Amino acid sequence: MTDRPDHTDDVPVAGNEATPVPFNPVGAAQSQRLIEAPRSQLRDVWDQFKTHKGALFGAGFFVFILLAVLLGPLLWPLEPTFIDIRARNSGPSLTHPFGTDQLGRDILARMIAGGRTSLAVGLTAMALALFLGTLIGVLSGYFRRLDGILMRLTDLFLALPLLPLLLVMMLLFRDSLRAAIGPETGIFLLVVLGIGVTSWMPTARIVRGDVLALKEREFVLAARSIGTPARRMITRHILPNVLSPVMVSATLGIANAIITESALSFLGLGFPSDYPTWGSLLRDGTDYLQSYPERVIFPGAAISLTVLAVNYMGDGLRDALDPRIRGR
Amino acid sequence: MKLKTVLIGATALAAIAPMAHAQETGERGRNGQLNIFYWQAPSTLNPYLSGGTKEVEAASLVLEPLVRFSETGELVPWLVDEIPTVENGGVSDDLTSITWTLSEGVTWSDGTPLTAEDAVFTWQYCTDPEGGCAQASYFDGVENVEAVDDRTIKVTFSGPKPFPYTAFVGSESPIIQKAQFQDCLGAKAPECTEANFNPIGTGPYVVDEFRPNDVISYSANENFREEGKPAFASVNFKGGGDAAAAARAVLETGEYDYAWNLQLAPEILTNMEAAGLGTVVAAYGTSVERIEVNQTDPDPSLGDARSTTEHPHPFLTDPRVVQALSKAIDRQLLVDIGYGAAGQPTCNILPAPEIYASTANDDCLTYDPEGAKALLEEAGWTDTDGDGIRDKDGRKLSVLYQTSTNAVRQDVQAIIKQEWEDIGVETELRNIDGSVFFGGDPSSPDTFQKFYADLEMYTNNFSGVDPESYMASWKCSEIPGPDSQWQGQNIPRFCSEEYDALVDKLSQTVELEQRGEIVKQLNDMLVQGGALIPLIHRGNPAAHAKTLGGVKMSDWDSELWNIKDWYRIQ
């Protein structure tokens, strides 16, 4: 999906040829200056990104959430697993701003801990999916011979169900992982692997399409005529140019992973249930929806707003990374 | 007997709905449709092919045993007129046979008469070695079943059987129709889909449509032996969803009349009940939520020998440690948080029926962390390095505590963990998906039989009312291990010659009082010997609409055992 605002790239500079880009012609100013510092593309991207209000809000909120879950424990040192049975089921108050749950655990603390897990899952699973997707997409797009088999592999993975796959991975690796790195990290790795391994396919397809198109671009041909070998061709010319679809998949991937993790938690297949994640908080909360609606609303809103924020970020990023728009 | 139970039911109902006009009697089918919600849906209606409670209960509307158990655990003659005993000659003096006489005029729903041949066939069906019968244990020790005449069934045992009421007793051992199932013996049993999904029974309802794991439609059995029953013309038996949804459908939206197995936090149920549409009820049987204490060492470094009798547990074999752990648990709190009306604190592994319930361990009912600490000190566990965890000989008092995945169990785990950490016991929690934990896959490390943990928590009970085989499951020979493919009932790997001898004595004892005494001793040996920490005597919570009368929940039989007596309060 490529959305783009037409207020810039539709400017019909007469003639409809490839539009030459304005650039201060041989002006007097340029000769005296020393070599310019590289004008960072990041800056251009940011300049464009800034104009997308939704994206700006999204990025702001996402950073806020990230800071909250990272620094939250410093500001709110209550243990998320500490049971204060006397204070159970209390509503929002000064001691417990978000109230407590049926065991008297502080919901704010649990939200912070849960957010850390959910975001960590989201970010790592996304990174894994992106890595796999980009790798497979680039390989199959760049090397014709690998294309058929890798795309069949993609089909195969598209047809695999996530839940049984996760169960298998739980069985095969849980004990060894638990012994090696502890129960929570072990399951974390499994959930991340499970989500990552089952969600790289769209990225792979998009990247493959882009690589196929890039391969036809003249600058790749130019590099070939220089004699650039395949490895550097990929790292120097292909990868940087598939960055934008990958970045966009990244934001969608975070959202997708957060939702998937919470769905797994909802189905009881994710983390141990005493280990808070937003998804499991939400699941536990749904039973109390009528008596204590805030228990559903806090995690539900956290998931939804984060995903919303990330989606808006993706939207803005898509615009910002589109060279057709950013060019001028 | 029947009259009496009816009267009790009526008074109970009168208390609930004094204003309502009860429609206990009247024409068959007068009350329209009854809606029942089992959030786990039955997958078959043949209780012999699936031992699951939901299947057994769904089948109990159709298939009936000779005798049922009432809500108090008493035997209620169902398809017979009287219960055979030694006194009335129904049970032979040497306790090796029992003779049942069918009531007169009992017919199958297709109109054909119920005969002793059906019972004989039922026995053959379930004992066929290739059939994979789930209820085969009901026929343990049964040497022969013969039809003496059309109405007389004689069951012969291979040895003396002090409690002979197993075969054809209770909802798990009903009689199936020979005519329908005669081609379904042995390996063919699973292929008889039509019969398995639409069994012909003697019960108050017949199956109209069965959709596996989804919904069952029943209608009143026109050939039912009792006049004017059942009161409902049809039953819609819906499955799917979750406990909260089921409770909501009965208590809040009133879409359903009865919902089963509402294991929800008590306050949720209380809040839902406040809507005024229905009532939460619980039936108590012998289910006890307990922590089993591993008497062997689950250390992963032991490899294949982990959790086997080769390596005794380093500290849990000391009963004082286990006692301390038990004392440090606030059982009442667990009830308040997780069970509400569907649970009572208990210190016994066998809390019911009353004649078997010991009182010797009741001091654990009071939460006593100080006492627990003292016990640990006494056992030599002190916190020498000041990290809050007790240790002894360089070993930390640290336990891995596992259970199946279930919201209430995780809450209980969390509370207990905190309470134990208060007395200086480090606790690591772990939960395993139920299908793995209770699945017997010998290759899985996570089954409850393998017990690769120090402690594990789950509920167990025994079916029927006789605890003999239940208590026998803690004999040394029942210890699971690699040799037995990890099969065996003695999960804590408790082994005591004294205990084994006492179990043998029980199997020789006929007299009920004596049996009770022996069982209490066995119970005390288990609890005091540190094999188990009983926590909660669990009831089965259910909810029914206030307009539904006649519900008498029994945990000894199907919850729906007396559905023929249910009616609508208008």
Add this chain to the structure above:
Amino acid sequence: MPQNAPVLDVRDLTTIFHTRTGEVHAVNGVSFDLRRGELLGVVGESGSGKSVTMMSLIGLLPTPPAEIRHGTVTFEGRDLLRMDDAGLRRIRGDRIGFVFQDPMTSLNPVFPVGHQIAEPLRKHMRLNRRQARDRAVELLELVGIPDAARRLGDYPHQFSGGMRQRVMIAIALACDPDVLIADEPTTALDVTIQAQILELVKDLREKLGMAIVWITHDLGVIAGIADRVMVMYGGQIVEHAAVREMFARPRHPYTRALLKTVPSVRGRREPRLTVIEGQPPILTAAPDACPFRDRCAYRFDACDRRNPPRFDVGPGHDAACFWDFDADAPRGRVAAHA
């Protein structure tokens, strides 16, 4: 040369674009007229404003980002710039036809060409399906597509580039327009195909007699077919003359340079090409000086002070330059206003 009343009269047209970096002045006060039956050539490089001018006057620019700031466009006695959308739609495709540069993308890929030709016929001429079909066949034959009736059902991708451009011309001519605006119609085509199209247009002009505005950057094309020529630079008309006059006596430095930079396949071969240094400007404000001054060999102080108006330099010939090439000196103050 036809000297009758103008069919299209454009006065002081100014079009700007709003972009993120600010306004871009694409067309600055352009005035010209188009007379019945003549072919007016418009020459300029990318960004000179030639297409934008033509698109502005018939409301084909998306607004925003474009904004037609002022001007009048008189067509059949009415001002097109003050007309509502429905009115413009009645004129577009009916009285004024368009041919665009890239025939590959200008035709809708998913409709058969017959359908695309029939569309304006059915809308403007109220023909029924059958009549529209017959007329479409006629039109295809007119533009020289062999086997026209059979090809009606073909899709654009089944035609070659030249054939596609013929289809575009057929669409533009469907309703017998008074004015045909051809926006670089041969730029994307090969020379041999371009020659075919040019022949066709000459031919059609004779037959149908509509007025044509022909936009191109190729002086050669203009020389072959145009009656009058306007040269555009920086959103303005810098020179305007009859075609022979223009090639014989160019009176603007830009026109003169342009004529020299293009080598010829015939005639003398210059050892070195004449070069116009620098880049064409992008105007972010209304010009207050000559837009060509940075690249101009004749630049002097007046060029920096004021944007030169179009001075008359001969009969029907004007040029926006302060330098008088006839006198080879700066223009006197006499003809300050054109």
Add this chain to the structure above:
Amino acid sequence: MLDAGTGREPLVRVRDLKMHFPIHSGLLRRRTGAVKAVDGVTFDISQGETLGLVGESGCGKSTCGRAILRLYDITGGSVTIAGRDVAHAGPNELRRMRPTMQMVFQDPQASLNPRMTVARIIAEPLDEHTRLSRAEKTARVHDLMDRVGLNRAFANRYPHEFSGGQRQRIGIARALALNPRFIVCDEPIAALDVSIQAQVVNLLEELQDSLGLTYLFISHDLSMVRHIADRVAVMYLGKIAELSPRDDLYADPLHPYTRALLSAVPEPDPEAAAASSRTILTGDVPSPANPPKGCNFCTRCPSVMDICRRIDPDFREVAPGRHVACHLYDTTQDGRPTAAPIPTRQGETP
């Protein structure tokens, strides 16, 4: 020999070059045909010479240029550059040959990696083929930028910040980085504005003079080719129709296609335009996947004969330095005189 009698050893020698792209179709994706993009092209280019390669779009001229540089694995024929066999070199050998031969591309926007700075783009060949230090590379990049008329202050800018003409200068600088001897200019001015085209062409000419470069100048613009090339080859449908010294070709085209092509170029002179009578070709170029039998120009040729539909004419030298593939110049055909006089003017070489 073909190299117009200069006597010098040709730098580039192309013999019967074929570049066929297979067409697969059917259930089993069998190869059922081929697009004969380049089908038997033969020519030489001498040191310091510019060979113009003209033709309409789709005639295979760009493919030819790329095949010569081994950007494709060619189907047949041979290519020798500076005495080394390019067509059959192994990967490592080929890589070592790369510095000798470079390319300038058509679309200055597409041929520059938008994510690299100008300095990195120009330095890429240096990274690949030299072991210069960072400072040396920077110096070399600046030197190249000066040479092509780019302000070295902009070394750290990205391509999109430049205009089309400047981008083409970047492409030229990159091609020059390794001091190549031979550059294929693949339509280097096609995407540029008229006033910019001249700047780039002049730059290419200056560089040729100062560095002694040899060009294969591919273009569809006959007038620019006339300006820059010493000899011109006209391609039609994968084959060379005519190859002649520039002045001969423009003054006296031999092949009917060349004549049509030249006559189709519009003259920027209204007087001349009105006076001239043009040869307008009818119809379109046939598909290279399915070329006509016989001479591939026979479907559009104004002077078509029977033989043209049957026999593909040889590409022959009909006058010194003048090569043409046309039956009109057959002298060996029995009983039939040649239809056109053999030009009398001698080919001259620059």
Add this chain to the structure above:
Amino acid sequence: MLTFALRRILISIPTLLVISLAIFLLLELAPGDPMSQVPLTVPDEVKQRMREALGMGEPIPVRYGKWLLQFFWVEPLNLIDHWFGTTFAAGEQRILSWQTRSPVMEIVAQRMPQTLWVVGMSYVVGVLIALPIGIYSAYRQYSVFDQAGTFVSMIGYSVPPFFSGVLVIVIFSIQLQWFPSVYDTTHVVDSWDSFVVQLRQMIMPVMVLALQTTAQISRFMRASMLDNLGQDYVRTARAKGMSEAVVVLRHVLRNSMIPVVTVIALGVPGIFGGAIITEQVFKVNGIGQLLITAIQGADLPMVQTLTFIFAVLIVGFNLLADILYGLLDPRIRYD
């Protein structure tokens, strides 16, 4: 086109075989025991006998072979028997579910109607809502409507169904009592009234699911419209004097629908796969619920068959999407 389709079908055969093997092995390795739902009161040896009766003891290759035979030979024969009243498959062992001991395919056939009613209907509704939103959002890009549409579709992306589902139940079933919270799968539509009942019970699940579909498809539609609105042929259509409605709804829409139709086709297998969480929340016992109960009950034949059917559908609809693309876009000619 025909060769293309045939060729793709030929390629998909080995693909599907590999998929089936992968699924089979994966699930064989998976933990879980069909006996786990049998109460603990049933002794281990009885459970062991029950397992043997299910055929769990046989080696994996044998079971895979049997399963393949059953899936590709016996079950199609049964289908033929069912349709034509023949008895080709008489006596052949069908794929039996471990939980219900009945043929898997029969249960699937039983579940299909409710899944299609609810999930299918939600897809249709979602698509029908999405298309106009996408079209209008693109046409009035950055307008208030577009921003609102973007927001709503983002909500659709962001709110998991177990949240929105429970929320609508509480609002519409419990508080307002408008709709039932439990879906009645046995309900038969035979009159207007029963149709209304059916509508009432479908509204909430369809609403929740359609939100997600709408979100996705409308974004696609919008992007595709935007791509096409900038094309030259749009200007041509306007230059012909076509009205905006004709320009947008005929010229642009026709082109924009090409990628969108294939996206819609690719989403169809999802309908047959059910919507696990939504079905669970609303007690619509469809395919999704069947799959999750089968997984929980370790009913391997059921899970294997369901996932494989799903894989077949995905592969099939991929092919269909490609063919549709070719049919809709005259420029694409396979072969």
